Amino acid sequence: MSKIDVHADLKYEVRCETVFLFQIAAAHTEHQTLIWEQLVLEPKLEAERYHVGLEGNQLHRLVVQPCELKVSYQANVELAPNVNRPTSVGESNTSQMPPEVLTYLNPSRYCQSDLLARFAFEEFGQLPRGFSRVQAICDWVFEHLDYTPGSTNSSTTSADVLLQRTGVCRDYAHLAITLCRGVGIPARYVAGYAVGLQPPDFHGFMEAFLDGQWYLFDPTKLAPVSGLVRIGVGRDAADVSFATLTGDAVLIDKTVWASQSDYQNLPDPQSGGPPAVSTA
């Protein structure tokens, strides 16, 4: 159990009437409790708040006239993850998965698991089934990619990344998701905040469905999984952009951070075997 403060400040130059959809609010789930949160808009505007989709992602919708828009979100979140011993976590069979999970076996915009299935099967098909196989996939991604800001853009797919071998957090997650789906493990993208992320920013990581539960993984090893705060989940990054705009506005400033508010030590994400952490 740990308490985490998250904070996102965004500033836009809005040039004509623009509809914004923000996905920046921390989720409220069984294992992630929102203790306190605040969304401040300047100028003062009303934001509609929705919960959409099967996973209850939250969306703030705003219609904004030309101005300089400031969006400031803060929250204090308590994480009470379900932690298991990795060796005790196996895989679910397709014949027994809950039907709503099956959709996370399908290929998606950035995770073309149909194209990479043979590759995934060759590399990871023979490994023992379970948590350790997903861990092996994430380790492979970590070892074979170089974390290189600017090397990819918003249209880069996991197939591109597998060839070019560079990317950022979103690309690491997309490739790991694709390889999981390729060997028959449902996997999905999680957008969120991460304690200690350098440089501070929104973070992208992933969940794999194992033994009836979603388990967290971060193939970048930039942050401990026990310090990850969920905003929302989707098939890939296309579903959980922090901001989607219809109109004309330019992001001119972004400051994001997360820190522990209760000074408990989080483990080093690159050392030893991680625990099996589930917060979904």
Next chain:
Amino acid sequence: MSKIDVHADLKYEVRCETVFLFQIAAAHTEHQTLIWEQLVLEPKLEAERYHVGLEGNQLHRLVVQPCELKVSYQANVELAPNVNRPTSVGESNTSQMPPEVLTYLNPSRYCQSDLLARFAFEEFGQLPRGFSRVQAICDWVFEHLDYTPGSTNSSTTSADVLLQRTGVCRDYAHLAITLCRGVGIPARYVAGYAVGLQPPDFHGFMEAFLDGQWYLFDPTKLAPVSGLVRIGVGRDAADVSFATLTGDAVLIDKTVWASQSDYQNLPDPQSGGPPAVSTA
């Protein structure tokens, strides 16, 4: 209002234990009533039936041991579409769309609307908003593609199709969906049965969200929209494959057809202005 008989016979050679997920059953919605249906399996097996996702797609799941598997689905369906005058159907604004519709603006595996947005905007951005704009997109797709069985495969995307200018029903639908999303109109893929389709097969078409409702379009013009029977919907064909397999089985025969059981004349899909038909 019309009554339609649909029928799908599938035969597989199952070589080892295989999990099948079938999406072949006609949907039961406000405007599409299932009067009678029957699923016959040979050998006798029990199929689990699920309704998944926000749209309630139906899935039959079977675990099958090595054998020759025959799957026979029949249904009689009554369609009571909501039909409007095309000229009275406008577009919804992003600021007012129901939040669950917004996901159909996102790019997906086969509909890379992010890549084609500029093209869509250049070609269709200046057209009057509404039903006629989606119709113009479908007409463009119909005119610029050649319907060529075998010219595409299961990994072909709308970007591929826009370049190569050939495809089948699924490719026509993907391209029209992508262009709609590119100009800000939510659009989704519909798998189904079509009266009078030549050669008979499962069919793929699309829906666009206009004026608060989903409207049907078939850019192939191979069947009248009022003769389309819905199986399920998804972001693109990745979500509504008629069969998904885990294991090893080979499809050795497929017979699909749909016919009107009440002998009412359906309009010629290539002539005149179609009505605005909604069955979602």
Next chain:
Amino acid sequence: MSKIDVHADLKYEVRCETVFLFQIAAAHTEHQTLIWEQLVLEPKLEAERYHVGLEGNQLHRLVVQPCELKVSYQANVELAPNVNRPTSVGESNTSQMPPEVLTYLNPSRYCQSDLLARFAFEEFGQLPRGFSRVQAICDWVFEHLDYTPGSTNSSTTSADVLLQRTGVCRDYAHLAITLCRGVGIPARYVAGYAVGLQPPDFHGFMEAFLDGQWYLFDPTKLAPVSGLVRIGVGRDAADVSFATLTGDAVLIDKTVWASQSDYQNLPDPQSGGPPAVSTA
């Protein structure tokens, strides 16, 4: 006839022994006479100079130890283009083209004419054959692309550009070349200098083979074709990079310009019908 001064200054930080291949020297051809040229290297190094390939592209090869390398090339060039009336220039038939020209009908790395042939044929297949058809292709490229520095990179192909509708000179040339090949007109890439280019830089344009000769076109319309100085030609930009490195070195400065040394007025590249200019 006009005289043009060209100038390229390059500065590299060389971090380990590096082999450089430079293609920056102005070509000497029947219609482009090198009056004077000079290559200065700092530190003093010997450069091997080669003429390679059927077109006699020039290459300077250097082996450089760690240092700060300055490369300065200057030349004075006299252009005596063969200028025809556009209406008198038709197309060559495949049955009569010189065999060495046929290779410029093949698809290449950045010009996937196989993929775009149907598109090319649909858009330009019915136009009258000849100079005006290539001009129509270049006009189409000019009108449908936005010149946007930074929107593409060194792996961007003409298929990418046709979809995304943005690019720089190299992308404009690649797309025009691809569309020419798609309708059966041999076309190739030309790297060179351009009088009056803003911002000043190396330039990329193209040649199409018409009526037994190579004719110059610049689909960016950033410079008059009569002010284009040839460095070398190739199937696409892959063949005529201004520098190719084996080793480790970083370009830290680049200054390129071309200007007329005889004050003759060049025509405005965006106005009126251009003449048919051949300097190959």
Next chain:
Amino acid sequence: MSKIDVHADLKYEVRCETVFLFQIAAAHTEHQTLIWEQLVLEPKLEAERYHVGLEGNQLHRLVVQPCELKVSYQANVELAPNVNRPTSVGESNTSQMPPEVLTYLNPSRYCQSDLLARFAFEEFGQLPRGFSRVQAICDWVFEHLDYTPGSTNSSTTSADVLLQRTGVCRDYAHLAITLCRGVGIPARYVAGYAVGLQPPDFHGFMEAFLDGQWYLFDPTKLAPVSGLVRIGVGRDAADVSFATLTGDAVLIDKTVWASQSDYQNLPDPQSGGPPAVSTA
């Protein structure tokens, strides 16, 4: 030294005036002597014969009116390859390669060595330089691809193949060429005939430039390199199609074979270490 009979019979239905460019004639080089050859056309037509490009590829050009066209090519060829001990063959340095070889380091239509350079370098960058490194690349390709007729088409690239892991001879050669270029070894495509190929057809293989010479490799291991008869070479298959057509004609029959005329045993291509064979 061995003598080989090659034979290609092609039959076309020619529907309108069509220009054919055939590349089916065995090359005459220092190490491959044409003892006898014959091209028979039915109906009787004159074919122009050209030698094009730096490598002297041979081309037969025919203009054919509507008819049923039969093309029959036969030749008897003597191979006198230059055979070295693999361990004695090293790599050439970029600083010393003949300039005309450098072009085979550039990416091409089907061999996107720019995209795969990082992958190539990671997998093969640390291996000892020389013949054994190219052999290791060919072995990797042989082991990681499945030879699956129909799994690829004429637009499939080496990047596609690296992901999907299936292909035919042309795809094997493209991938091996790309990986060679990726680690700085010039490599090119060779179209030809192969003794004992099953099923009999034209064959595609490759050459790598090592120690000042072009060495033959066949990553499919379907035929011994000492039984390969060269037709022509190019950057990739785009340059050496056996037939290129302008007009309208359909290939309705193709029979190709090659056999030894002097009954000498060729080695098993999948066993032991191959010799280093050069016939260029």
